[in-house]
Each structure stands twice: as C-alpha cells, then as structure tokens.
Amino acid sequence: MKGILFILLLTFLAMQVQAQKKRNTTQQESNDFSGQYYQIQHRVLTHAIEYGDSPTAIAAIFNILAVMPGDTAIKDTLAMLYYNQNAFEQALRLGKEIIDNTPGDKPAILEIVAGSEQNLGLIKEALVSYEKLYGLSKDVGHAYIISTLQYALKRYGECNLTLDIILKEASDKSIRVNSGNGQMQLVPVNAAAYNIKGVVAVDMNQKELAMEYFLKALEIFPKFLLAASNFEQVKK
Numbered sequence: 001m002k003g004i005l006f007i008l009l010l011t012f013l014a015m016q017v018q019a020q021k022k023r024n025t026t027q028q029e030s031n032d033f034s035g036q037y038y039q040i041q042h043r044v045l046t047h048a049i050e051y052g053d054s055p056t057a058i059a060a061i062f063n064i065l066a067v068m069p070g071d072t073a074i075k076d077t078l079a080m081l082y083y084n085q086n087a088f089e090q091a092l093r094l095g096k097e098i099i100d101n102t103p104g105d106k107p108a109i110l111e112i113v114a115g116s117e118q119n120l121g122l123i124k125e126a127l128v129s130y131e132k133l134y135g136l137s138k139d140v141g142h143a144y145i146i147s148t149l150q151y152a153l154k155r156y157g158e159c160n161l162t163l164d165i166i167l168k169e170a171s172d173k174s175i176r177v178n179s180g181n182g183q184m185q186l187v188p189v190n191a192a193a194y195n196i197k198g199v200v201a202v203d204m205n206q207k208e209l210a211m212e213y214f215l216k217a218l219e220i221f222p223k224f225l226l227a228a229s230n231f232e233q234v235k236k
Helices: 002-022 032-050 054-067 072-084 088-101 107-119 123-137 140-152 156-169 189-203 207-220 225-235
Strands: 174-178 184-188
Touching: 032 054, 032 072, 054 072, 072 088, 072 107, 088 107, 107 123, 107 140, 123 140, 140 156, 140 189, 156 189, 174 189, 184 189, 184 225, 189 207, 189 225, 207 225
Parallel strands: none
Antiparallel strands: 174 184
16 A cells, blocks of 8 residues: 555645646745745655655645645645554544545545554454445445455454455456465455455364365465465364
8 A cells, every 4th residue: 555655745846836836826926935945845744755754745735835825735645654654643634634534535534544544453444444445436445455454353254244345346456465474465355255255164164164264265366375274274
C-alpha cells in the first residue's frame, strides 16, 4: 500500500501545481511575501517527497497551511505522509477529518483510515472501514483483509463467506502474507484464501477439512511457506 501511496503523493502534488496556476491569486497579490513563501514551501514539499524526506515534507505542509489556510486539499498529502511514516494516530485523526469535511468518496483517504485502525489494533473499526472501501474498490486484496479481520473477531461464518467471494473471482492477484517467521511472502490471493479457510477449520476442530484446504493452497502455490507449516502442524 505504501508504494501506491507514494505514487499518489507525486500525482497529487502535480495536480496541486496545475491547480495553483489556475487559482485566483487575489490573496497572494495583496501580499507578495505570502505568495512567494507559499511557492517556496510547495517546492520544498515536492523535493522532500521525491527524496523520501517525510519530516521535511510534513513541515512544509504546515508552513503552507500557515499562509494559505484555505488550501485544505493539501491535507490529503499530509495524511498520506503520516501513514507512510507509521504515525497511525495522526493519520487516522486527519483521515477522519478529511472524510467528514469533504463531499464525495475519497478511497485513498478511506484506505489510510482503515489501515491506521488496523495497525492501531482497532479491529472492529478497521473491519467497518475496509467493508466501505471494498464497496468502492471491489478489490480482492481489500476482501482478503476483511477476511483476516473477521477471523480475528472469530466471525467464522462471515469469514468463510468473504473467502468464497475471493475464490469465485478466480483472481490472479498476489498479496503479501506473513510467512510465520516475521518475513513477508508474495502469494496468490486464492492460495491465501484457502489457507485461511484451513485455519478457520482448525479452530472449529475440523482437522480433515483443514488439511484439504491447506493442500489446495499448496496446489496453487507449492512454495507457500505458511500453508505448508499449517499443514504439517495439523498432520502431527
């Protein structure tokens, strides 16, 4: 997600520059210093993001808002920067503010809110946010996250229904899954879905069914470390 957000940041900044050229500059013309300072801080912001310097970029945004409080659209960039810096409390608070005060759907900001809630351990809240996000995106990656949150809340029936939706789409999408040793592995989403079905079956004391699901996951992706480990544990 963070790589996508970085691209969104650069795209948003390009749009900001174009919008600034077309914007009514009455306020800036009445105060040359404010106008020049605004432009300077925009250049600082652009260069800071290009070099991955989040603290400088965040400082530049606050400087921009100090002389141009009406430039509230730049808060989208601030929310993305907070999230990329793992400042999830700030990202969540700002993301909610943006959604509450902006008409229309803002999927990128909703994803920041959902991801921040998940990272802060607000599982129920994250589930609600990801369900809203999936309603907009129809992205099986979001559906997969929903299934993991449903599993964490022990909503096994809902979890299996979500996994069935993923499997019906027969997607070739791949997602990153914790392999169990702290490392992430890129795995086909269908294999990941079968793995969670297996884990749910284990929790429901359906070990034979669980082994079938783990094997299906391994048929799709033989190098799936987590599914192989789960299979061996149930087999013992």
